[in-house]
Amino acid sequence: MALGAPYITTAVFKSQYLKLDTASDDDEIDDVLDEVSEEIESHTGRQFNDAGSATLRRFYREDAELVYVDDFHTTAGLVIATDEDDDGVAETTWSASDYQLEPLNGVVEGQPGWPFWTIRAVGDKRFPLARRATVHVTAQWGWAAVPPRVVQACKILAAETLKLRDAPLGVAGFGDFGVVRVRDNPKAANKLAPLVRTPVLAVAREDTGE
Structure with a gap:
């Protein structure tokens, strides 16, 4: 799962990118957006949501x-x-x-x-x-x-993942095919290129109080 909320909501993705207004596929789209957001974080080495507190x-x-x-x-x-x-x-x-x-x-x-x-x-x-x-x-x-580049990449990767099925929004779950990786999508990769962080050697962990 992504570290924060997906980088675009299901409602916005459906209305602006898929041009859909039904709720029958919301659960599947939720999963796709979450997994795609995680892929973006892994590819860039960054987490783009605001944690909200220190x-x-x-x-x-x-x-x-x-x-x-x-x-x-x-x-x-x-x-x-x-x-x-x-x-x-x-x-x-x-x-x-x-x-x-x-x-x-x-x-x-x-x-x-x-x-x-x-x-x-x-x-x-x-x-x-x-x-x-x-x-x-x-x-x-x-x-x-969240940078606009991240939102656009999220849309591109989610749309391509959903298109992997034989029929629009109806036959197989995306888990049967896997999430489209950034490196395999030139458009998404180009969007995210300026944001990719060189891997940091420092080890970070969030303090759990343990």
């Missing part, structure tokens, strides 16, 4: 002055702390003057609206190296708004 995740550093994290779009609720003695507890909380968030101003290649995914040390503090993930970041993960 939660803790932990990361390994890239080097003493740099750490790559999951996307977050606001500094509201942002807390950056480090585990200095590798005991799993973050003892040192960083102030805003200790770090710089990038991409600067949320702009990439002249286009605004991007989230932050890089934290750079610019003061006296450094990210410690240890066996554990020593950088603890509490943030509101995700994007402020």
Whole structure:
């Protein structure tokens, strides 16, 4: 399942893309949109929904002055702390003057609206190296708004998946054929290409309190 809600609703997909107004196939379309959204997340290495609240995740550093994290779009609720003695507890909380968030101003290649995914040390503090993930970041993960490219790719992949059946919306479930992969659909791949993230070596997990 996708990490958040599908990137287009069943109602919008049916009305704008399939030109349907019946509810008989809603359950199947729900499944397709959810699975296609998951495929987009896997292909891009990103989750585009807004988490809605700040939660803790932990990361390994890239080097003493740099750490790559999951996307977050606001500094509201942002807390950056480090585990200095590798005991799993973050003892040192960083102030805003200790770090710089990038991409600067949320702009990439002249286009605004991007989230932050890089934290750079610019003061006296450094990210410690240890066996554990020593950088603890509490943030509101995700994007402020789902990019139009993602919505379009979701439509394209869902429509192609549904067309794999012998008859329109009626014979076999999509599970019999599988979801169309981004790499197998040039149109979807081109839409998502600017959003694909280079795999991050940092290990992230959402804190469960365990």
